[in-house]
Amino acid sequence: MTVTVRFAPSPTGHIHIGNSRPALFNWLFSRKEGGRFVLRFDDTDLERSKQEYAESIEKDLRWLGIIPDFIERQSRRVASYDVASQKLKDAGLLYPCYETPEELDRRRSRQRSLGRPPVYDRAGLKQTAEERAAFEAEGRRPHWRFILPNHDADPFETKRTDVTWNDLCRGEQSVDLSSMSDPVLIRADGTYLYTLPSIVDDIDMGITHVIRGEDHVANTGVQIAIFEALGAAAPIFGHHNLLTTRDGEGLSKRKGALSIGSLREAGLEPMSVASLAVLTGTSQAVEPVQDMDALIGKFDLASISRSSAKFDPEELKNLNARLVHELPYEAVSDRLADLGIEAGADFWETVRGNCETVNDAADFWQIVTGPVVSRIEDEDREFVAKTRNFLPDGEITPETWSAWTSALKSETGRKGRGLFMPLRRVLTGMDHGPDMKAMLPLIGRRNILDRLP
Ligand code: GLU
Numbered sequence: 001m002t003v004t005v006r007f008a009p010s011p012t013g014h015i016h017i018g019n020s021r022p023a024l025f026n027w028l029f030s031r032k033e034g035g036r037f038v039l040r041f042d043d044t045d046l047e048r049s050k051q052e053y054a055e056s057i058e059k060d061l062r063w064l065g066i067i068p069d070f071i072e073r074q075s076r077r078v079a080s081y082d083v084a085s086q087k088l089k090d091a092g093l094l095y096p097c098y099e100t101p102e103e104l105d106r107r108r109s110r111q112r113s114l115g116r117p118p119v120y121d122r123a124g125l126k127q128t129a130e131e132r133a134a135f136e137a138e139g140r141r142p143h144w145r146f147i148l149p150n151h152d153a154d155p156f157e158t159k160r161t162d163v164t165w166n167d168l169c170r171g172e173q174s175v176d177l178s179s180m181s182d183p184v185l186i187r188a189d190g191t192y193l194y195t196l197p198s199i200v201d202d203i204d205m206g207i208t209h210v211i212r213g214e215d216h217v218a219n220t221g222v223q224i225a226i227f228e229a230l231g232a233a234a235p236i237f238g239h240h241n242l243l244t245t246r247d248g249e250g251l252s253k254r255k256g257a258l259s260i261g262s263l264r265e266a267g268l269e270p271m272s273v274a275s276l277a278v279l280t281g282t283s284q285a286v287e288p289v290q291d292m293d294a295l296i297g298k299f300d301l302a303s304i305s306r307s308s309a310k311f312d313p314e315e316l317k318n319l320n321a322r323l324v325h326e327l328p329y330e331a332v333s334d335r336l337a338d339l340g341i342e343a344g345a346d347f348w349e350t351v352r353g354n355c356e357t358v359n360d361a362a363d364f365w366q367i368v369t370g371p372v373v374s375r376i377e378d379e380d381r382e383f384v385a386k387t388r389n390f391l392p393d394g395e396i397t398p399e400t401w402s403a404w405t406s407a408l409k410s411e412t413g414r415k416g417r418g419l420f421m422p423l424r425r426v427l428t429g430m431d432h433g434p435d436m437k438a439m440l441p442l443i444g445r446r447n448i449l450d451r452l453p
Contacts, residue, residue, distance in 0.1 A: 001208055002036060002208075003033040004205065004206050005029055005208070006026065007039055008212075010043065010045065010048070011049045011050060011051075012049055014259045017243065017273060017277055017316075020260055021213075024277050025299075028278065028292075028299040030069075031296050032299065038205055038207070039057075041057075043074055044192050046075065059261075060260035064260065064274055065270055070205075077200070081192050085186060088230070095145055096124060096142030098135040099123070100140075107121075117179060141190075143188045144184065144185055146182055146229070148182050148225055149161065162176050163224050167217075167238055168211065168236060169214075170239055174221075175222075199223055200230075202227075209235055210235045210238070215242065216239060240304050241281045241305060243309045245312070246310050263316070271289060271292075271323060272319045272323045274289070275288050275289045276311065279298070280310075281307075282305060284300075287319070288320075288323035288326070290323065317356060321356040321357075324352060332348060336358075339358075339365070343442070354434050364434060367430070368439070368442045369447075372427070372429045375425040376422065376425065377425070383412055384426050388449065390411060391449075398441060401437040405419055405423070
């Protein structure tokens, strides 16, 4: 069977670096296994789901290098969910319940005050046809619960029922169905909660592996039971740890600063975001990885640790800078052109070591082409006045810097910082930056002479 995975976001917000992890894990897994990657929008919540979010998620994934083999949305597949729910009803596995949310709340508080777990008591299952008709006559509509297979003949006599699976990230896992309420699959207004559509889709799309956050571990036992009730084998599951800040704070969808869109706008490289997202919270070192193929080589679900994946947003800047320092010219030439930089590999190779993002190259291009606000400290004024006369004749080459500074050293006796810094300041307006030996030919004779007093 072809390995098929899915990333199944609800399009109710923009994705951030935390939600990019299941997307990347599924993507890397599908590429490693020569399989398929499905992007499935879980948009059964029609009020909160928005087309603009679906579009932004697709755009963000593409930027990260994830190109789905297939895209689907649940709102188009309701007919299939109706068929599946009818099948469960016919098998007596889905039963109507007429309690209002307030009644359920009151019941749960009562159970808690008696020290009992707030598990639904299957009262709906006891109701007679007349009682149901009476509720209907009052205008009540039922919600529908799936009866968990945690009992023998009598559903009111539950017994310990462990559902186990071998999790790709967490190893042997087990959930006891006797401690759980029968899940509501259909709301009173007839719409589906996420559970049943997700399972029906996983079956119909031939999903072989479900890789998702560990916040879904508790759902997995119930889902395996529903797969079986529908006559299907459950996929293999892998639940990864969740990304948090250093102080353990979770990243909600509203954390704007860490949205993939804002990281893109800040000029970060997709591969530094992907490297951090995939390697944080694993037993591997978090380091910049140049391309997806190399990341596929490093990716290993079993190396994900059990504790949360803690990260400091500052790390991302550092990782990005390290990645940019190694980027070859061919990888950035189009983007340099977009920034209005009409330079070749020599310019990029000179400045990349001083760039935190590729966009920073624009500042160095400004220094190369000018105009530059030259800086001369008072104590250097006399020295700088002499420099023009010692600039070697002819073409400015990488050798010019050392010939020029040697001549100035002999003339003035200055050396080290006292010799180099005044020249850097007068030519670039800054007291740090790329190697002057390589900058000089880029700046060129005309600009050099213009900037010297
Ligand atoms: N829409 C669900 C979520 O975003 C999908 C969970 C799953 O992968 O099954 O949490």
